[in-house]
Amino acid sequence: MTHMSDLTWTCHVCGDERPDDKISVHSVTKTTRMIEIKQNVRYCNDRVDCIEGAKKIDWLDGPAHYEMTKVDGT
Numbered sequence: 001m002t003h004m005s006d007l008t009w010t011c012h013v014c015g016d017e018r019p020d021d022k023i024s025v026h027s028v029t030k031t032t033r034m035i036e037i038k039q040n041v042r043y044c045n046d047r048v049d050c051i052e053g054a055k056k057i058d059w060l061d062g063p064a065h066y067e068m069t070k071v072d073g074t
C-alpha cells in the first residue's frame with residue numbers, strides 16, 4: 001500500500017528530512033556565457049531560518065541541485 005504522504009525530502013539548508021508539504025523549492029535561473037543554470041534549493045517552508053537560508057546559498061558552491069542547459073544563441 002502506497003501512502004503519498006510518506007514522501008519526504010531533505011532540506012538543503014538545515015539538512016533535516018521533512019514531509020513533502022513542509023518542503024518548498026526556491027528556483028533561480030541564471031544565464032552565463034550561453035549556459036543557463038537552474039538552481040533548485042529545497043527548504044522547510046515552516047522555518048524562517050531555512051526560508052532565508054535558501055536565498056543565500058551560493059551559486060555552484062552548495063548542496064543544491066543544478067541543471068545546466070546550453071542556450072541557443074542564434
Ligand SMILES: [Zn+2]
Nearest residue numbers: 011014044050
Ligand atoms: Zn530546513
